[in-house]
Amino acid sequence: MSVKQSRGDFRSDNVAMVEPSIMAALVAANTGTQPPYGADEVSAELDARFSEMFGAPCRVFPVATGTAANALALAACLRSFGGVFCHEGAHIRLSEGGAVTAFSAGGSLLPLPGAGGMFDAAALAAGLEGAGIGNTQRAQPDAVSVTQVTERGRVYAPEVLAGIGALAKQKGLHFHLDGARFANALARLGCGPAEITTKIGVDILSFGATKNGAMSADAIVVFKPELVEPLRFLLRRAGQTWSKMRFAAVQLLAYVEGGLWLKLAAQANAQATRLSRGLAAIPGVELLEQVDANIIFAKLPPATIDRLIAENFHFYRRAEDTIRLVCRYDCPAEAVDGLLEVAKG
């Protein structure tokens, strides 16, 4: 379905174009020869650039997809009989085809409950309580993973993450953050990347860029040194080590250059805020989650949803009367206005 036929494409932020300056950077990087597999001059800048950005030394490993970022980051954290606590609705648990289990050679997803796709230290403590630590019949907790922005479009408050981080450290769990929409969370919180990672105990981060303007580059950012060595080998055997790595690295450098990533995320969030407020003002329409970033879950009269579809707006219909709308960085204001107009009827 291409945009020419669509009055508004709200299916996901991954339907977007590559942001022009990132594409320009790819073109500009296409000169001369470079050694393969990350030994090139562009990749050499990644660690320094991200370490500065996160205010702590880190290693950066570009990968082609968010699933690869999550599954390999966690594979470096889990023993084959280990498990990772995550929200029961987490993408790693429901939407990645068992990648975490596959790459960790048998690791388990240990679900925790919580509203808005969020859990807190208390829920983690309860999970640890019931985990059967030391009992060989049960998977042993090795890590905890939070998604920020959550799958329900909510943004964790830094204090909540700090609470989880403190407990994780105390219990010897690796702390992973699935940041497929990391920039959208920062744009919402108005804080720096360190505030919700290095400063609150995150050990390893899935750094999303593709959903917010890149072409095919997310990254695993490793803050805990002991996770670097296994990850290097897991990445290679996973076929995630690009031979022309410079073209992954350059996407990531252009993405963060001059705060581009935060600007793009702010644009997406702003349109989602406008759209959600407009929808909330329509009689018969109900927002199912607080809209913290660029994802909206809304309940509408089925007839209204049918009309939006007939009028060539695109989104995911989750039920007869329920839809999910995602605003991307390049979502036109007209698309938002148009959808609201049709929804008002």
Added chain:
Amino acid sequence: MSVKQSRGDFRSDNVAMVEPSIMAALVAANTGTQPPYGADEVSAELDARFSEMFGAPCRVFPVATGTAANALALAACLRSFGGVFCHEGAHIRLSEGGAVTAFSAGGSLLPLPGAGGMFDAAALAAGLEGAGIGNTQRAQPDAVSVTQVTERGRVYAPEVLAGIGALAKQKGLHFHLDGARFANALARLGCGPAEITTKIGVDILSFGATKNGAMSADAIVVFKPELVEPLRFLLRRAGQTWSKMRFAAVQLLAYVEGGLWLKLAAQANAQATRLSRGLAAIPGVELLEQVDANIIFAKLPPATIDRLIAENFHFYRRAEDTIRLVCRYDCPAEAVDGLLEVAKG
């Protein structure tokens, strides 16, 4: 090491730039929105285009690396207690970090001997003879894999591949071809892609493009329908299913458009032929393998190798007196001439 400082970069063909028309196609494809994970309009063209090209219906799955192509193609072929016959020096056996074993959950590499990185039907028959079929102590043969162009730079004659294919079919083995340098083989043989795939019984192909001008796109081409279903799931759980798949697909379409891929491979082969002939003419230099495509293994006086390094030529030194030289599609004639001049001393 960038080309400005180098008088000639012969380390590998993966040090090359993205071929300009492929980069242009990426830029041109960057318009509008498209559904993710291969449901886009560009990806939709892949199967038809490749089926026409191979003269048989096939399914095409883009992946980010050759390791992913090989390991996932073979994972679709192998049972966890299965094995794949390959040359003892095969890339899948020595250079991919155990990816085949990992993705096939325990599958084995069953090595066969042969000069030039090649084996034939007789060697495969001998391997089957000694494999202990039915013996639960031993891995059970499920597939055979050949590399064309081989790791030693040789190109299999179609008849030899046909012999392997016939035996594979007779013995119920899936037949995989690692075509990391598939175009270079075709350019050498002067035949069409079907001659060394569909017509001689290849079931699944690792179709290389990155080494020959693409940015980050190789593909798994599936000719045997039963392998498609498992592969779809293995790709997703492997994190190889790009969300913005159109940018992988467009690289592959541009790569084969108007025979570009064969033209680029012919350029690389031609420079390698010139280089190898020039080297062979130098007293004290010996070619260690017949040069069929774009890879040269040569024995030189150590002092000559030292001089080439001092003169800022780049290649892999395999031993005190042994080097590997690879000519890429954009290898300048001057680099070849320059190297020969310095080698002559």
Added chain:
Amino acid sequence: MSVKQSRGDFRSDNVAMVEPSIMAALVAANTGTQPPYGADEVSAELDARFSEMFGAPCRVFPVATGTAANALALAACLRSFGGVFCHEGAHIRLSEGGAVTAFSAGGSLLPLPGAGGMFDAAALAAGLEGAGIGNTQRAQPDAVSVTQVTERGRVYAPEVLAGIGALAKQKGLHFHLDGARFANALARLGCGPAEITTKIGVDILSFGATKNGAMSADAIVVFKPELVEPLRFLLRRAGQTWSKMRFAAVQLLAYVEGGLWLKLAAQANAQATRLSRGLAAIPGVELLEQVDANIIFAKLPPATIDRLIAENFHFYRRAEDTIRLVCRYDCPAEAVDGLLEVAKG
């Protein structure tokens, strides 16, 4: 804790002795030499004996534990991206250390709800409905597993199993039955083994013997021929193929000889019936599940539980006021009487 110090050991049926006639058979079999790995004369009788018993041709593979039986039986049924429907409280899901996932190289447990540890065809249908068949983000259903006797001590009616079997067949799912307490179920139902296996579509059975009088022998009984070949190899690589297999086979033959297994199970069930009726008659005591076989879940006043412990009765305390009692084949009537007496206070 040995029986001399205990007035009654109700912790599990696996605390029991080896039934004397089974031990006698082991002693009697200890003569001469026999080839290893199941090629012996005793093992040779297994298939015929069980095929006759189940009224259908089957293959029998002895294993050392129930976990091995379940995990390897299901590993033969599951693709690495496959899943098996089971009750949310199933032993394979909660109590076997991830064995199914490990042996199936990534297979998933797909939980279904239901009272008494049982689910029915409707619950399976609902599970299939929501499984996302064809969706590469989700595990694909390959099998369904029921536990008979269930983990809650209930026994499925044959009609309910038949309903599950019919749906499994229609949907192309392998049907596995975890029969750790298979004999106790038959003793309860008063039917033959075929009634709840071959006649209702069971493809592969975990045949328990250890809990009901054997020393260290359960078995995988395969009714669907296509599962035999993979299982042979999975067993060997799992280290479950005994070199002196005759001593596993002889336990199984002695176990079923002359209906011994059903007699032993009937004894266990009878004591559990007496015990549960006696408990139910005590004011303040409540049975938490209908007692169909030899397992009792009961709610008692904490003081009563404390008294039983003080009086040297052994069982698992699941909560302050909740206990699980299991009667084994050799549970003395005095132990039951004694416990009831103390419980009455």
Added chain:
Amino acid sequence: MSVKQSRGDFRSDNVAMVEPSIMAALVAANTGTQPPYGADEVSAELDARFSEMFGAPCRVFPVATGTAANALALAACLRSFGGVFCHEGAHIRLSEGGAVTAFSAGGSLLPLPGAGGMFDAAALAAGLEGAGIGNTQRAQPDAVSVTQVTERGRVYAPEVLAGIGALAKQKGLHFHLDGARFANALARLGCGPAEITTKIGVDILSFGATKNGAMSADAIVVFKPELVEPLRFLLRRAGQTWSKMRFAAVQLLAYVEGGLWLKLAAQANAQATRLSRGLAAIPGVELLEQVDANIIFAKLPPATIDRLIAENFHFYRRAEDTIRLVCRYDCPAEAVDGLLEVAKG
């Protein structure tokens, strides 16, 4: 093939009966109730008994087969991208159906050459040299495994093992010893178990008992504490944790009681020595390996081999003119005399 029809069964030592005193111990242990999974009173004696025997604190985990002992011991040592050095003819590499790779989730067997199934520190050093340590394309060495008695019937000198152990320690490799015929090696060397384990740096031992008189009990003996924790979980998920573990433990205790194990091994070795000397004295017969323990590889005239078969002697024929003979602890002197007589012709 049972002994009544055989004049001598030399196929393997695992064709033997259970040694009578071990069977008697099983019968004697069959009293009262005991908690499952190794929490029983008999299992409680294992660690103390073996720690005393090996002169160092150790943990003992009974398993049902030697394959389980080897594969799980090594799974505790290997990372998924790790490898274990072993002889190219090692049982773990050629005869266990890929168990090490399966249980270690992808670990590799790194073959070393050497006569008689033995390698030394120099061969290990060469292997490390060529292993590509740090290279993500290659499996990373995590362990080294030696077989004592070797698959060729040779016994390593303690100094040779000490050399391997010293290098392993220096290079940070775990040191595993496959002791399927451990007692036969000790009987040959006339030294205590510590001399070829704890005193020369062995970290984990596969302790064989089944081939030398037990029914179904080998053990993993762990000397390096850090390997205990992962092993506990790997054993459970592997289905190797017997519910009635006391009957595995009692076999091991009876096996070592009063030096029984060494006496039995000495008997086997003595018959093998007689047999090999007798064979060597026959014109046209050649011993292919020095006979250090209870295994003989011999070259005989094909006609002689045919005659032995016709005369109802049993052994493995490895080639037209090559046989393997194994003497078990209960090999009758008459069988040896008879075979020699027929061989002499």
